[in-house]
Amino acid sequence: MSRTYPDKPQSVYFFGTCLVDLFYPKAGVAGIELIKREGVDVIFPQGQSCCGQPAFNSGHRDEAREVARAQLDLFPKNIPVVLPSGSCAGMMHKHYPELFEGDRDYDKACELASRVFELSDFLLNVLKVSLEDKGDPLKITWHGSCHSQREMGVREQPKELIKQLSNVELVELKREKECCGFGGTFAVRQPEISAAMVSDKVDDAEATGADKLISGDCGCMMNITGHMEHRSSDLSGQHLAEFLWERTNGDR
Amino acid sequence: MGIVNGKNFKGRVSEALKDQELRGNFRKAMDGLMTKRAAQFEDVDEWTRLRALGESIKKRALSKLPELLVQLEENLTKNGIKVHWAENVDQANEIILGILQSHDVKTVVKGKSMVSEEMELNHFLEPHGIKALEADLGEYIVQMAEEMPSHIIMPAIHMNKGQIAKLFEDKLPGTPYTEDAAKLTEIARKELRREFAEAGAGLSGVNFAVAETGTLCLVENEGNGRMVTTVPPVHIAVTGIEKVVENLSDVPALLSLLTRSATGQPITTYFNMISSPRKKGEKDGPEEVHLVLLDNGRSDVYRDAETRDTLQCIRCGACMNHCPVYTRVGGHAYGGVYPGPIGKILTPQLEGLDNYPEHPSASTLCNACVEICPVKIPIAKMLVRLRDENAGNCPHGEHPVKGRGSKSSAVEHASWKGWKAMNANPTTYKVATKAMSKMGNLMPSSLPMLSEWTSVRSKPKFASQTLHDLVKKMDVKDD
Ligand code: SF4
Numbered sequence: 001m002s003r004t005y006p007d008k009p010q011s012v013y014f015f016g017t018c019l020v021d022l023f024y025p026k027a028g029v030a031g032i033e034l035i036k037r038e039g040v041d042v043i044f045p046q047g048q049s050c051c052g053q054p055a056f057n058s059g060h061r062d063e064a065r066e067v068a069r070a071q072l073d074l075f076p077k078n079i080p081v082v083l084p085s086g087s088c089a090g091m092m093h094k095h096y097p098e099l100f101e102g103d104r105d106y107d108k109a110c111e112l113a114s115r116v117f118e119l120s121d122f123l124l125n126v127l128k129v130s131l132e133d134k135g136d137p138l139k140i141t142w143h144g145s146c147h148s149q150r151e152m153g154v155r156e157q158p159k160e161l162i163k164q165l166s167n168v169e170l171v172e173l174k175r176e177k178e179c180c181g182f183g184g185t186f187a188v189r190q191p192e193i194s195a196a197m198v199s200d201k202v203d204d205a206e207a208t209g210a211d212k213l214i215s216g217d218c219g220c221m222m223n224i225t226g227h228m229e230h231r232s233s234d235l236s237g238q239h240l241a242e243f244l245w246e247r248t249n250g251d252r
Numbered sequence: 253m254g255i256v257n258g259k260n261f262k263g264r265v266s267e268a269l270k271d272q273e274l275r276g277n278f279r280k281a282m283d284g285l286m287t288k289r290a291a292q293f294e295d296v297d298e299w300t301r302l303r304a305l306g307e308s309i310k311k312r313a314l315s316k317l318p319e320l321l322v323q324l325e326e327n328l329t330k331n332g333i334k335v336h337w338a339e340n341v342d343q344a345n346e347i348i349l350g351i352l353q354s355h356d357v358k359t360v361v362k363g364k365s366m367v368s369e370e371m372e373l374n375h376f377l378e379p380h381g382i383k384a385l386e387a388d389l390g391e392y393i394v395q396m397a398e399e400m401p402s403h404i405i406m407p408a409i410h411m412n413k414g415q416i417a418k419l420f421e422d423k424l425p426g427t428p429y430t431e432d433a434a435k436l437t438e439i440a441r442k443e444l445r446r447e448f449a450e451a452g453a454g455l456s457g458v459n460f461a462v463a464e465t466g467t468l469c470l471v472e473n474e475g476n477g478r479m480v481t482t483v484p485p486v487h488i489a490v491t492g493i494e495k496v497v498e499n500l501s502d503v504p505a506l507l508s509l510l511t512r513s514a515t516g517q518p519i520t521t522y523f524n525m526i527s528s529p530r531k532k533g534e535k536d537g538p539e540e541v542h543l544v545l546l547d548n549g550r551s552d553v554y555r556d557a558e559t560r561d562t563l564q565c566i567r568c569g570a571c572m573n574h575c576p577v578y579t580r581v582g583g584h585a586y587g588g589v590y591p592g593p594i595g596k597i598l599t600p601q602l603e604g605l606d607n608y609p610e611h612p613s614a615s616t617l618c619n620a621c622v623e624i625c626p627v628k629i630p631i632a633k634m635l636v637r638l639r640d641e642n643a644g645n646c647p648h649g650e651h652p653v654k655g656r657g658s659k660s661s662a663v664e665h666a667s668w669k670g671w672k673a674m675n676a677n678p679t680t681y682k683v684a685t686k687a688m689s690k691m692g693n694l695m696p697s698s699l700p701m702l703s704e705w706t707s708v709r710s711k712p713k714f715a716s717q718t719l720h721d722l723v724k725k726m727d728v729k730d731d
Pocket of ligand 1: 513564565566567568569570571572593594624625626627628629
């Protein structure tokens with residue numbers, strides 16, 4: 001899956017996503033800082049809420065559409081919209097056109113969809129960042145979300161960024177491509193299967209001997225780190241944006 | 253469907269998850285299959301081209317399915333093959349019984365056929381005094397174990413060598429316990445040879461039915477397919493109506509996609525093309541060949557432009573091999589003939605959402621199946637559609653799926669309405685998120701959805717300030 005990347009813009013929109021907003025706001029702040037450091041202005045429309053994915057994936061398309069519709073007018077300028085979540089980016093980039101098929105706002109939805117980028121992809125391929133590591137030696141592992149990988153074509157980008165950090169050793173998971181078992185309402189509709197999946201994922205992460213697991217999606221994060229805490233694992237989890245900012249800003 | 257049903261999905265899942273041996277068997281087998289398939293499609297360009305071709309062949313065939321079926325019947329008839337149409341499973345069973353009885357058949361040897369599983373043919377024939385004997389090694393094993401296949405390509409994949417050895421020892425008098433695969437195959441072969449020689453009829457499935465020439469193509473590895481279609485005097489092939497392709501030249505691409513996706517083999521050991529009964533002067537082959545074309549809900553699936561894509565399936569099984577849910581719970585948990593991702597979309601469409609209410613939700617929508625499906629069936633999209641229908645929200649009112657609205661719940665509808673009210677308006681969103689940041693962490697873990705979540709995870713912690721709030725303190729514009 002390849003897409004054409006625009007030249008480095010003067011400004012971008014930032015869509016924080018509801019999970020980041022409520023549970024991981026620091027990841028959002030870090031994402032914004034990383035972009036700003038490259039000399040790019042960030043606009044955060046205060047009217048934003050949620051991309052609509054929870055309802056869309058749960059079989060409530062009408063509700064999803066109305067929530068999505070509320071976002072459509074928030075990003076009027078022809079500049080990129082950056083999201084610190086591959087899953088929500090996938091919703092806007094891939095599913096908005098499908099969700100608005102036959103709707104009065106179809107063209108608007110398609111236009112917006114075309115400007116949506118996942119954060120790590122944007123940092124690497126549009127802003128072409130080069131990161132200077134200011135942290136102590138650390139061993140980490142990476143979990144890529146399914147939607148990032150398969151809906152946004154974001155597989156190597158986050159790892160490329162991590163590899164720029166000179167003091168960080170990246171150990172890959174044995175089953176890196178495999179789902180962690182979150183799947184939005186799947187985790188509560190099919191709790192037992194979800195539990196088996198997340199437990200295997202944490203086993204895999206622990207086996208790498210890493211100190212931290214990094215991910216670019218708050219849904220997976222909440223699931224995986226939630227299970228780590230539940231089983232009192234030595235591992236901790238962190239959002240990629242926060243991790244990158246922390247390592248390169250040097251003051252945290 | 254009689255013995256199979258989707259109702260107790262969660263109960264079976266629970267059982268399967270507890271069975272560590274079963275989980276180990278699946279994990280090992282699926283890991284192996286994924287690796288073998290990946291090796292076949294290392295050349296990404298070739299894969300991209302070939303699967304686009306595969307998809308277009310199936311789409312073209314489906315776009316003219318009614319005409320092609322007529323053409324197929326004409327050409328098969330011309331070739332001397334008798335064609336039968338069955339609207340449902342009962343009709344198909346009756347047709348086959350009729351053929352068998354007219355030849356006074358007591359034993360029918362079977363090649364692998366998922367459609368015959370769909371019909372529960374073996375059970376149906378039993379009280380009529382007809383023994384149906386599975387000749388595919390995997391099918392032979394599950395038949396001996398009195399189970400259903402747990403995978404559409406590898407029916408006994410849920411068992412390990414030790415379990416199979418024990419089964420042979422228990423069920424076949426005089427067989428010593430051995431885990432030697434070659435020896436076990438040898439034993440099965442000996443048993444089967446005898447039956448092949450005596451069987452009054454052979455039954456097989458069909459991988460591709462070619463309309464242009466009236467040819468039935470059958471892919472297999474063990475040679476049993478060749479045996480059941482040539483040794484007994486009568487051969488009955490049975491297939492779903494979606495297996496028709498237009499031309500002979502459509503077959504190679506699909507065959508290549510099928511075998512490489514299924515088992516990672518570049519080609520199978522046997523590829524049978526059946527175009528007529530035995531002709532004068534020919535040394536082998538059945539005197540009579542029949543084809544039973546089964547609908548069983550397929551034309552309903554066909555009628556809707558969106559669900560129609562389901563019928564593109566070439567039954568390679570790759571989606572189950574790559575499915576993290578299937579790998580954990582195995583094929584029997586699904587309670588239907590078709591397990592895994594394809595089963596999750598096909599079974600409720602054929603048998604009704606009311607009979608398989610959990611199928612659409614038993615997926616994280618991780619898209620691993622979508623990524624590898626050789627004919628590009630949008631499985632995740634279909635799952636979402638079925639969820640819409642399950643909730644009674646189908647926007648495609650013209651062709652609702654059977655059993656639509658079976659999971660419609662007032663509580664669920666109300667909570668999504670509430671969710672919409674909160675998220676579709678910036679003011680309500682701000683008020684609600686402020687409240688949640690303040691109070692959210694006080695929610696007891698025993699709340700309905702939260703209790704499922706916290707059974708294996710800590711409770712998510714609301715941040716004291718939202719991103720909306722934090723951003724206001726930064727040098728970030730609002731518009
Ligand atoms: S849905 Fe696709 S991957 Fe699954 S069995 Fe059918 S063709 Fe194969």
